[in-house]
Ligand SMILES: Nc1ncnc2c1ncn2[C@@H]1O[C@H](COP(=O)(O)OP(=O)(O)OP(=O)(O)O)[C@@H](O)[C@H]1O
């Protein structure tokens with residue numbers, strides 16, 4: 001059966017926040033692959049990047065996504081860069097993939113300047129722009145439902161997802 005929804009999108013699009021709310025709304029469990037990776041590694045994402053490197057993080061992430069898609073039937077939020085992995089993209093085919101769209105300004109203000117996100121520590125605005133420009137077509141190609149999140153409260157985003165998946 002697979003997850004009721006798999007949320008993808010850039011950092012700050014609200015995958016974790018909205019995912020948790022959507023799961024509550026649907027009365028199902030919530031799972032976030034960033035948390036799964038942290039549990040597997042026994043340390044925060046930022047420490048994995050610094051101590052083991054991004055490549056190691058991406059390998060742990062691909063395994064976390066594979067496992068979650070196979071065993072989780074609630075709402076699943078992916079890390080922002082999980083879709084960079086080709087095998088992961090293949091595994092997402094046929095799932096209820098929801099792309100949370102966010103504009104650059106809102107993403108910047110949501111992730112904050114003193115970001116704990118390892119890819120956005122240095123010059124977050126320009127890093128986010130680069131990352132969003134490169135990934136937008138990938139997110140779009142995988143999405144079954146796309147929801148704009150700018151100027152919308154998380155609960156309104158949840159409403160749109162529920163409508164889109166109905
Ligand atoms: N629709 C929204 N409106 C206002 N603030 C939001 C909205 N969605 C999320 N936020 C806020 O933005 C911040 C980042 O959200 P969140 O951690 O859910 O993003 P994410 O997509 O999971 O990011 P990452 O890819 O880094 O895991 C949080 O502080 C959250 O409260």
Ligand SMILES: O=C(O)C1=C[C@@H](O)[C@@H](O)[C@H](O)C1
Nearest residue numbers: 011034045079080081117118
């Ligand atoms: O967009 C990204 O590449 C990332 C997003 C976060 O969810 C984490 O998975 C990590 O900080 C990398």
Ligand SMILES: [Mg+2]
Nearest residue numbers: 015016034079
């Ligand atoms: Mg998140």
